[in-house]
Amino acid sequence: MREDPSLIENAVEEILRRDTSVPAWRRSTTRPVEIAGVEVPKDARLMLLLASANRDESVFENPDEFDIRRENAGKHIAFSHGIHFCLGAPLARLEARVALELLTQRLPDLRLSPPDQEFEFDPNMSFRGPKEMWAEWTPNGSAEATGR
Ligand code: HEM
Structure with a gap:
């Protein structure tokens, strides 16, 4: 993409x-x-x-x-x-x-962090989405990486 x-x-x-x-x-x-x-x-x-x-x-x-x-x-x-x-x-x-x-x-280097995280879902039959998804990226090309 x-x-x-x-x-x-x-x-x-x-x-x-x-x-x-x-x-x-x-x-x-x-x-x-x-x-x-x-x-x-x-x-x-x-x-x-x-x-x-x-x-x-x-x-x-x-x-x-x-x-x-x-x-x-x-x-x-x-x-x-x-x-x-x-x-x-x-x-x-x-x-x-x-x-x-x-x-x-x-954010071209946006990635899951950690890459193998397990997602938790609300116990809801009709609406599905992970409660949390952690990701990181490199702001302005610097070595610093953070985010949620
Ligand atoms: C990924 C996003 C969405 C999904 C997967 C989704 C899915 C659905 C589904 C499965 C239905 C049920 C239709 C039925 O009864 O057979 C529905 C109905 C409806 N949705 Fe969405 N929806 C989404 C986003 C939205 C948004 C953004 C809006 C409004 C801004 C919206 C407004 C409505 C309305 C008004 C109905 C009722 C239609 C009717 O009963 O005639 N939906 N949607």
Whole structure:
């Protein structure tokens, strides 16, 4: 991404696919429906596993792999699908792209510190993100490095 910023747009899609930030979401049926051969009655409460769909091996080759050059990365449903498709999707995509463009250009040696840190997540089924992520970089090319 640092060497070729044109990859950033697709990288954002791959991040949304591979590390889906809304892993599960609720829906209820307004009428009886059949989903993949299963009869679902009216007023059923469903938990949709968006993160699982985003690693569907019939859609994505080597789905657990993180590949910012993946051609169909944008086929994910991280923003859901249909009438309730996320209203903020264009804003979220823009923010992620701008953040990555600025971080890769202004802090080109930004890195995890320590590199092998384990992330802790809130016990929440619908919103997923690490509680903390420690990083370091070299300010103005000096040897001093710090940051969070
Ligand atoms: C990475 C960031 C985001 C992700 C992954 C995300 C994901 C989602 C998902 C999965 C839904 C559920 C849709 C459904 O019911 O099927 C949703 C709905 C929604 N999102 Fe987002 N969202 C993000 C950012 C935002 C932002 C920045 C905004 C507003 C500025 C926003 C506003 C909304 C609204 C208003 C809905 C409800 C839409 C409706 O019910 O018709 N989202 N989002």
